[in-house]
Amino acid sequence: MEKQYPRSSSLPKKQFEWSLANISNAIIDQASKLAPSLWEEDSEQSISAEDSEYVNSLLSQLNKVNLDLQSDPKSVTANNGTINVKPQARSSLTKIHRDSNLDFWIEYLNDSEGKRDKYKQLVIAKVRASPIPYQLRKQVWVMLSAANLNSAVPLYKQLLEMTSPCEREILLDIHRTFPDHDMFKDKDGEGQMALFRILKAYSIYDSTLGFCQGMPFCVGPLLMQNIPEEEVFALFISMMGRIPRNPILDALKWDYSINKQEGTRSLFTTGLDGLDLILYQHSYLVAELLPDLAEHFTEFGVAPSTYATQWFLTFFASCFPIDIVFRIYDIMLAEGPVLTLIRISLAILSHNQDLILSANDLELIFEILKGNNLVKSYEGKYELIIEQAVGLSNEINDKVLKELLLEYNSQFQ
Amino acid sequence: MSLQNILKYKTVLLGEISVGKTSLISRLMYDKFDDSYQATIGIDHFIKTMYLGDTTIKLQLWDTAGQERFRSLIPTFIRNSRVAIVVYDITNRSSFTKVNSWVRDVRNECGEDIKVVIIGNKVDMDSSRKVWPEEGEELATKLNAIFMETSAKTGSNVQAMFKKIVMDLYEQKVPVKETSTHLNINYVTTSVGSSCAC
Numbered sequence: 001m002e003k004q005y006p007r008s009s010s011l012p013k014k015q016f017e018w019s020l021a022n023i024s025n026a027i028i029d030q031a032s033k034l035a036p037s038l039w040e041e042d043s044e045q046s047i048s049a050e051d052s053e054y055v056n057s058l059l060s061q062l063n064k065v066n067l068d069l070q071s072d073p074k075s076v077t078a079n080n081g082t083i084n085v086k087p088q089a090r091s092s093l094t095k096i097h098r099d100s101n102l103d104f105w106i107e108y109l110n111d112s113e114g115k116r117d118k119y120k121q122l123v124i125a126k127v128r129a130s131p132i133p134y135q136l137r138k139q140v141w142v143m144l145s146a147a148n149l150n151s152a153v154p155l156y157k158q159l160l161e162m163t164s165p166c167e168r169e170i171l172l173d174i175h176r177t178f179p180d181h182d183m184f185k186d187k188d189g190e191g192q193m194a195l196f197r198i199l200k201a202y203s204i205y206d207s208t209l210g211f212c213q214g215m216p217f218c219v220g221p222l223l224m225q226n227i228p229e230e231e232v233f234a235l236f237i238s239m240m241g242r243i244p245r246n247p248i249l250d251a252l253k254w255d256y257s258i259n260k261q262e263g264t265r266s267l268f269t270t271g272l273d274g275l276d277l278i279l280y281q282h283s284y285l286v287a288e289l290l291p292d293l294a295e296h297f298t299e300f301g302v303a304p305s306t307y308a309t310q311w312f313l314t315f316f317a318s319c320f321p322i323d324i325v326f327r328i329y330d331i332m333l334a335e336g337p338v339l340t341l342i343r344i345s346l347a348i349l350s351h352n353q354d355l356i357l358s359a360n361d362l363e364l365i366f367e368i369l370k371g372n373n374l375v376k377s378y379e380g381k382y383e384l385i386i387e388q389a390v391g392l393s394n395e396i397n398d399k400v401l402k403e404l405l406l407e408y409n410s411q412f413q
Numbered sequence: 414m415s416l417q418n419i420l421k422y423k424t425v426l427l428g429e430i431s432v433g434k435t436s437l438i439s440r441l442m443y444d445k446f447d448d449s450y451q452a453t454i455g456i457d458h459f460i461k462t463m464y465l466g467d468t469t470i471k472l473q474l475w476d477t478a479g480q481e482r483f484r485s486l487i488p489t490f491i492r493n494s495r496v497a498i499v500v501y502d503i504t505n506r507s508s509f510t511k512v513n514s515w516v517r518d519v520r521n522e523c524g525e526d527i528k529v530v531i532i533g534n535k536v537d538m539d540s541s542r543k544v545w546p547e548e549g550e551e552l553a554t555k556l557n558a559i560f561m562e563t564s565a566k567t568g569s570n571v572q573a574m575f576k577k578i579v580m581d582l583y584e585q586k587v588p589v590k591e592t593s594t595h596l597n598i599n600y601v602t603t604s605v606g607s608s609c610a611c
Contacts, residue, residue: 169480172431176452187448213430213480214454270482303489309455318454363473366458 101126105136109143116143127334128390131327131383138225144333145238148258152234158252159201166203166211170196177216181322183224194229195219201233206243212268214313221317221325239337240265264337267313276412278312278338279304281404282345289346289395293353300362307369312341319371324382331386336398340389343396347388348374418468422582423475425491427515428500429508430479433534436565437500438476441575446566453478456490463579470579472496484518491522496530496578501549503533503562504541509548516556529558530578537564 104126108116116123123144132140142149164170174192178184183191198219203211218239222232237243241263245256266274283304287294297304310318315332317325332340349356352374359365367373378384426434435450438459457476462469477483477490491497497519501508516529533549546562553560559577563570 169430173452175449176431179447179449179451212482213452213478216452217454272482272485276485301493305486305489306456306458309486310457313454318451363458363460363471367460370458 101130102133102136105133105140109136109139124334127330128386132330137326137330138227141222141225141329141333142227142231142235145235147231147234147238149231149234151255151258152237153230155205155252155254156201156230156233159204160197162204162248164200164203164210167200170199170203170211170216173211173213173216174199178220178317181220181224184220191223194223194232198223198229198233198236202236202240204248205237206240206265207246207248208244209265209269212272212313214310214318215268217314217317218264221315221322221329224322225326239263239333240268264315274338275305275309275312277405277408278342279308280408281401282308282312282342284404284407285342285346285396285400286349289392290350290353292357293349296357296365300365302362302365302369307366308345311345311371315341316344316371320375321372321382324375324385327382327386331390339396339398339401342401343389343392344385346392346396347385351385351388352377419471420468420582420586421471421473422495423473423493424496424498424578425475425477425494425519426498426500427477427487427491427519428479428532429502429505429511432479432500432502432505432508433565434479434498434500435476437498437532437534437563437571438474440565440568440571441474444568446568455483455486461575463575465579465583468583470583472575472579487518488522491519494519494523494527495582496528497523498530498532498578499558500532500534501544502535503544503549504535504538506543509533509544509552512552513556516558528578528581529556530574531556531558531560532574533560533562534565536562536569537566 108123127144131137174184174195175187177192177195181191183189184195186192195216199211199215202215203209219232219236222235223229227235238259241259241261243256243259243265249256264274267278268274283294286297286304296302315325315337316328320328328340328344352368355377356365356368359368375382375385426438428434435453435457436446439450440446441461442459453476455478459474459476461472461474463472464470475490475494477487497516499512499515499519501512503509512531516531519527519529531549531553533544533546549562550560552558559581561570561574561577563574565571
């Protein structure tokens with residue numbers, strides 16, 4: 001039973017009154033064509049998380065239209081009664097939807113923890129729709145990561161007083177991390193030294209792991225946001241997640257339950273166990289979602305470890321332009337890092353699939369698979385990478401990754 | 414007029430962290446040196462095209478990460494290589510002592526046919542030298558490998574090393590006949606610029 005909404009065609013052609021209701025009708029109208037089943041559902045019936053995400057994304061489009069109208073009345077045009085929204089029209093929700101993107105995040109930062117948890121889906125929709133405003137990004141990142149500053153900051157200061165067996169290894173790498181970026185290009189400059197201190201502290205904090213190449217690239221973008229280094233440490237340990245006990249933290253009476261979630265840590269452990277798993281999940285999904293490409297890779301002997309290792313071990317920061325990297329961090333922190341990394345990896349392969357398939361030469365395939373070449377095909381429209389990645393939510397989500405983990409364990413353990 | 418021959422050789426660069434693997438490639442490819450290259454995470458790929466008479470030789474260079482924990486990935490990277498260049502830093506003794514195990518890994522994965530080249534890099538830092546050329550030479554003889562000392566920074570011996578590799582490969586490919594007598598290092602001209610084969 002289709003719900004009846006006023007159609008945009010019933011709107012007068014001229015003297016169009018731009019109200020929220022008009023535009024919302026137009027979008028709902030479009031949505032009902034796209035996903036009739038969703039709109040036919042009884043309103044009493046509970047809807048799945050995916051569906052509610054979908055609704056959220058529509059609502060966010062609606063709000064963006066509203067915002068665009070406030071700033072630029074010409075961004076939405078009416079032709080013969082149908083509404084055309086410029087492609088950049090996207091964004092926020094709920095009661096806050098009358099405010100700007102900036103106001104949403106101000107409100108988010110000011111809310112109490114319990115309240116923020118309640119609108120997690122809304123936050124995800126918001127982050128997906130547009131970049132976190134640069135003025136607030138550093139605070140929002142710290143908040144999204146659920147970093148425990150009260151505990152982690154004093155710990156950081158204590159760890160800096162100690163020495164780490166990994167110092168030499170770390171020093172060898174910090175000179176080679178973002179060598180062209182202003183913050184990191186000076187040998188032993190402030191940026192490099194902050195990077196060194198954070199990684200040194202981490203190597204003591206998680207002495208079983210110590211230091212792994214790739215980690216400096218993961219920390220760098222956090223420093224680039226001018227997040228104070230002790231907070232970067234707090235954020236980073238939160239992203240890395242649960243760690244095994246060790247004598248130093250035991251002596252400092254560290255509360256291990258502070259970071260109890262499974263994070264990105266296993267990517268970097270001595271056996272690179274998490275990397276092996278994520279490469280397995282990645283290649284399974286390539287085979288399932290991009291079967292032609294998987295076949296092409298097999299034909300030319302392209303193993304995922306030969307192109308995707310640096311994607312995953314640097315959170316794409318060593319291979320992509322930094323603005324995309326910041327967007328990837330927005331999403332990783334809101335939705336989960338590993339999930340996001342895999343979605344991005346599939347999105348960029350999918351986008352470049354035809355190009356890769358047309359390459360009948362191993363060296364050409366590797367050339368295309370280099371980060372700077374992969375993004376070339378987006379012609380600067382980098383937000384599309386995010387749209388494509390989050391558009392894979394049905395195919396790639398926590399449930400799917402969990403199933404692949406179980407399958408991996410049954411095969412290899 | 415004969416058809417041009419194209420020979421491709423997968424060449425993998427191995428060795429401890431920060432011994433200069435990427436720098437050697439950069440010197441070969443672009444004839445330049447920077448104090449800091451971005452660290453190689455996992456693997457990077459480069460193509461060097463060289464011409465020898467009517468033969469085009471393409472070296473597919475696989476540049477690898479040096480940290481110990483990446484060793485589990487190395488067998489995949491080494492597979493089907495024709496040449497392995499194992500690099501150590503002459504100012505860093507422990508990078509030299511690891512050469513043995515790198516060569517062992519290579520032979521395990523690719524058998525005895527693979528050409529192994531041992532390189533002592535950073536000869537521009539002779540005053541901090543910790544490994545003598547004789548030691549490198551001796552080890553190379555023991556491991557049935559070619560040995561050379563280079564400096565990616567000054568460029569010393571880098572082109573010569575790659576030329577030697579290419580000449581050896583070429584001579585192996587073409588059985589000794591009339592051409593081999595006038596094969597000369599001067600015949601080798603290296604292409605300039607892009608690694609892209611397109």
